[in-house]
Amino acid sequence: MSPAQAGSVDLSVRLGPLRLEHPLLDASGTFDLLEYARRYDGDYFADFPYSAYVPKTVTADARTGNPAPRVTETPAGMINAIGLENPGIERWIAGLPEWARLRQPVIVSVGGNTPEQYAAVVAALEAHMASAPADEVPRIEGYELNVSCPNVSSGLQIGADPAATAGVVGACRPLTTRFLLAKLTPNVGDVTLIARAAVDAGADALSLVNTFKAMVLDAQTLRPFLGNRTGGLCGPAIKPIALRMVAEVAQALPGVPVVGMGGVMSGLDALEFIACGATAVAVGAANFTALEAPQRILSELRDELNARGLASPAAARGLALGA
Amino acid sequence: MSQTADTAHEHPSLWAESSHCRVAAVLHYGAFTALELIAPAVARRAAPGQFVMVTVPGAGFLLRRPLSLFTVRGDRVGLLVEARGSGSERLTRLEVGQSVDIAGPLGSAFPTRGVTNALLVGGGIGSAPLQFVADDLAAAGAGVTAAFGFRDFRAARAAGAFSIDRLWVATEDGSVGRAGTVLHILADLDVSSATTVYACGPTPMIAAVQHWTLAEGLHGYASLEAHMACGTGSCHGCVVDTARGKLRVCSEGPVFPLDEVRP
Numbered sequence: 001m002s003p004a005q006a007g008s009v010d011l012s013v014r015l016g017p018l019r020l021e022h023p024l025l026d027a028s029g030t031f032d033l034l035e036y037a038r039r040y041d042g043d044y045f046a047d048f049p050y051s052a053y054v055p056k057t058v059t060a061d062a063r064t065g066n067p068a069p070r071v072t073e074t075p076a077g078m079i080n081a082i083g084l085e086n087p088g089i090e091r092w093i094a095g096l097p098e099w100a101r102l103r104q105p106v107i108v109s110v111g112g113n114t115p116e117q118y119a120a121v122v123a124a125l126e127a128h129m130a131s132a133p134a135d136e137v138p139r140i141e142g143y144e145l146n147v148s149c150p151n152v153s154s155g156l157q158i159g160a161d162p163a164a165t166a167g168v169v170g171a172c173r174p175l176t177t178r179f180l181l182a183k184l185t186p187n188v189g190d191v192t193l194i195a196r197a198a199v200d201a202g203a204d205a206l207s208l209v210n211t212f213k214a215m216v217l218d219a220q221t222l223r224p225f226l227g228n229r230t231g232g233l234c235g236p237a238i239k240p241i242a243l244r245m246v247a248e249v250a251q252a253l254p255g256v257p258v259v260g261m262g263g264v265m266s267g268l269d270a271l272e273f274i275a276c277g278a279t280a281v282a283v284g285a286a287n288f289t290a291l292e293a294p295q296r297i298l299s300e301l302r303d304e305l306n307a308r309g310l311a312s313p314a315a316a317r318g319l320a321l322g323a
Numbered sequence: 324m325s326q327t328a329d330t331a332h333e334h335p336s337l338w339a340e341s342s343h344c345r346v347a348a349v350l351h352y353g354a355f356t357a358l359e360l361i362a363p364a365v366a367r368r369a370a371p372g373q374f375v376m377v378t379v380p381g382a383g384f385l386l387r388r389p390l391s392l393f394t395v396r397g398d399r400v401g402l403l404v405e406a407r408g409s410g411s412e413r414l415t416r417l418e419v420g421q422s423v424d425i426a427g428p429l430g431s432a433f434p435t436r437g438v439t440n441a442l443l444v445g446g447g448i449g450s451a452p453l454q455f456v457a458d459d460l461a462a463a464g465a466g467v468t469a470a471f472g473f474r475d476f477r478a479a480r481a482a483g484a485f486s487i488d489r490l491w492v493a494t495e496d497g498s499v500g501r502a503g504t505v506l507h508i509l510a511d512l513d514v515s516s517a518t519t520v521y522a523c524g525p526t527p528m529i530a531a532v533q534h535w536t537l538a539e540g541l542h543g544y545a546s547l548e549a550h551m552a553c554g555t556g557s558c559h560g561c562v563v564d565t566a567r568g569k570l571r572v573c574s575e576g577p578v579f580p581l582d583e584v585r586p
Contacts, residue, residue, distance in 0.1 A: 035556030035574060039338050056559070064569055071552040071560030073386045073410070078552055085559045085569065235385055288386055288553040289378070291340045291426055 009305045010312045011298070013051075015280045016179045016204045016257050018105055018141055020051035023313045024270065024298050027261050027284030028109035028144065028183070029056045029082065033099055036291070045101050049294035052104050053138075054282065057111040057146045060120040062088035067227030072216055077235025077263070078285055079216050081228035084111050084149065089124045096128075097136040105141040107181065113152035115171035118145060122172045142179030145169060145203070148187075148210040148232075159185035159210070162197035173202030181259065184208040184249075186238075191245045192252040199256055206249060207259035207282065209242045235285040239263030243276050243320075250277020251321055265289070267300025274313050275320040338429060338555070339364035343422040347399060353480030355448065356404045356415040363398035365427050371435060371455040372546055372578040375400070375427030376554040379410040380417070388414065389551045389573070391452035391523070392428065393484075400425070403451035403484060429554055431578045433544050435459050438519045442512070442543075443469040443487070444505050444532050446524020447478060450485070452546055456521050457487045468512065472505035472528065506531050519543050520581060530586040543581040547572050 011022035033053055037044035065085030072079055086092065108125060112118040122143055129137055147159035147168055158164045159182075169182055182198035184191055186209035195206050211232025216225040224230070242262025250258055260278030263285065264270050270281040286293040301313075310316045341362050348359035365375060369392050376387035388410050394401030406412035417423065433456050435441075441460050443453040450471045457467045468489040473479040476498035482490065491508045492500035501507050505528065520543025522532045529545050536543055549561035549572040556574035563572055564585040570576060 029559075030553070030557055032555075032557040065559065065562065068562065069550040069560075070562070071550050071558065073384070075383075076385065078385055080552065080558065080560055082559050085562065285385065285552075287557060290424070291338065291555065 008311060009302050011302060013279055013313050015052075015259070016142075018052065018179060020105075020280060022051045022298055022301075023274065023278075023280045024050055024294060024301070025052045025107070025259060025280055025282045026050050026054055026287065026294070027282040028054045028146065030284045030287045032056065033102065037099070045099075045103065048102060048104055049298065050104065050283075051280070052107055053102060054107045054109055054144060056086060057084050057109040058086050058089055058092045058121060059084055059111045060089055060117045060124075062086065062091065069225065069227055070231075072225055074214075074216060074233060074235070075237060077233055077237035078288070079214055079226065079231040079233050080211070081226045081231030083228060089121045093124065093128050096132075096138060100136050100138050102138045104139070106138045107142040107144050107179070108140055109144045109146050109183070110172070111146045111149045112168070113149055115167045118168050119171040119175060122175045126176055140178070142181060143172065143176065144181040144183050144207055145172060146183050146210070147198075148183065148185040157185050157187060159194055160188050162193050165194050166197040166201035169198050169201035169203050179204050181205045181207050183210055185210045186241065186245055186262075187213045192248050195249045195253055195256075199253060205257040205259065205279075206253075207261065208249060209238070209245050209262045212238055212241070234263065236263040236265055239269060239272075243272055246273055246278055247276040247321060250318065264297065267297050267302070267304045270297060270301045271304045271316060272320070274316045275318070277318050277321055279313075279317065338426050339368060340424075340426040341365055342424045344400075344425055345422050346417050346419050349417060349419055350484065351415075352484045353477040354405055355478075355481040355484060356406075357393065357484045358402045358404060358414070358417060359394075359399045360402070360423065360425065361398055362400040362425060365425060366395050366398050366400050369395045369400065369428040369455075370432035371459045372433035372452050372544075373428035373430050374452075374554075374577060375402070375425045375429060377402070377414065378424040379413050380421070380423060381413060384410050384413070386410075386552055387426070387554060389429075389548075389554050391546070391577075392455050393451045394454055394458065401454075403448065403481070405448040426554070430573055431576055433521055433546070433578050435463065435465075438463075438465050440466045440515055440518040441468070442514060442518050442520050442541075443467065444509065444520060444522040444524070444528075445469065445471040446505060446528040447473055448481075449524030449528070449546070449548070450481065452523055453521060454485050454487065457485075470505045470508040470512070472508075472524070473499070504528070504531070506535065509535055514539060514541065516540060522546070522581060526586045529584060533581050533584065533586065536581055544578050545581045545584050546577045547579065547584060548577065
């Protein structure tokens with residue numbers, strides 16, 4: 001079932017030091033490997049559809065998340081306010097042997113409210129990997145710092161402030177030689193300022209965009225629908241804004257690899273992010289629409305490249321940029 | 324894998340994701356619509372209490388909608404739909420011969436093994452999974468009594484979609500059956516201590532049934548509902564409070580021990 005087949009298209013990409021079979025990753029929090037594997041007829045680890053696995057964000061301490069309701073559909077999209085529910089890094093590490101045999105590289109999504117909390121997660125994982133038997137740990141080859149979390153002192157998103165973003169990246173950089181991504185929030189005026197701050201502080205690459213802060217009302221009560229009042233908007237509705245932001249960052253920081261995401265539902269959507277300068281593309285809400293979404297999107301991407309005579313994703317990269 | 328309208332994927336299937344399931348029957352009961360889909364791969368694996376994620380036809384819908392399995396007969400899967408929002412409303416307008424995509428069966432099931440006496444307690448659209456429970460128990464020779472509550476006359480027409488021998492109905496406006504809620508029916512029932520309770524309905528009903536079973540010394544199960552995005556355990560959008568902490572309705576649920584839920 002190897003995704004790369006037929007035609008002359010070579011789907012493989014290099015994302016920093018990572019050699020990926022193809023450009024598609026899952027967006028953190030939208031795809032749970034073990035949930036898929038435990039009800040799959042075959043060996044899901046052999047058939048894992050993404051080229052790298054980005055699990056749901058893990059934080060230093062366990063979090064119970066936000067009150068219900070946490071999700072609902074919106075025009076051409078959805079809104080969610082999960083609240084980074086996760087078991088905390090200690091229990092998360094204890095669960096690693098369950099999926100240690102995943103072939104693909106893993107990029108661990110890290111959250112926190114202070115630089116120290118992010119650093120604690122990275123330090124705990126580095127310590128674990130230095131001591132644990134190799135067959136009990138997946139191929140953790142990078143970290144994605146989810147800087148969309150609220151800053152504990154200001155309440156604003158860390159990723160809305162260049163200095164706060166640099167603080168988080170700077171706290172983690174000395175702790176690891178692995179690939180370090182900063183996942184940027186779109187809830188900013190000029191995303192390139194944050195992007196530059198993250199790279200200057202040591203990020204190897206950038207992923208964007210996270211969700212747009214948004215609100216949905218209960219039509220009956222005219223009160224906020226979500227238990228958290230506000231949530232993050234994603235899905236096709238945000239794709240044009242995400243494309244614009246990816247293009248801005250790719251233009252401002254040529255040479256810095258970008259993982260583009262925001263409403264990718266089809267192979268053409270993925271190709272558009274690549275044309276805007278993305279090296280890899282993450283699939284989020286589409287995972288909720290069909291279990292076979294990643295396989296379909298990948299096969300469509302191959303067809304889209306083929307149809308244009310583009311031999312690889314790299315050949316399409318940046319076509320939308322420049323004059 | 325069967326080829327009858329149930330798409331055979333070229334690689335192993337995830338929860339029997341079934342494309343283009345033909346709508347074989349549509350029956351309208353007031354505010355509710357009963358659909359029968361040809362979905363052999365789902366039917367083969369299904370257990371009472373489980374649900375499917377249904378793709379809403381048309382361009383305007385992103386997320387699939389979770390629907391309990393109402394009936395499973397042969398290669399047919401029955402769903403009971405109440406038009407609540409634009410998505411479910413669209414599903415009630417499906418016609419025979421059209422097709423929909425579904426994924427399932429998903430979630431936990433109502434344990435039925437060894438049960439000799441069952442009391443099914445349903446509220447509104449929450450009654451839907453209890454027909455499958457009744458069929459399963461009746462096939463095993465268990466005694467089944469059902470008490471369903473509906474808002475009003477129009478909603479109570481849903482009772483016509485059920486085939487359960489001992490089915491008591493209450494309506495809040497008193498237009499059909501007992502005036503009041505299912506709790507008024509329960510108060511009048513002579514229930515043996517060996518009865519297992521199966522409840523599904525709005526949160527206040529689950530709370531009341533939980534209280535009642537505690538007082539009566541009965542044990543049972545509740546099926547909960549929640550707003551879902553993925554339906555398959557990935558997004559953590561549908562969590563509810565339980566005695567074991569926050570759990571996902573789609574993955575650890577929808578069926579939980581009645582004494583475990585915190586409605």
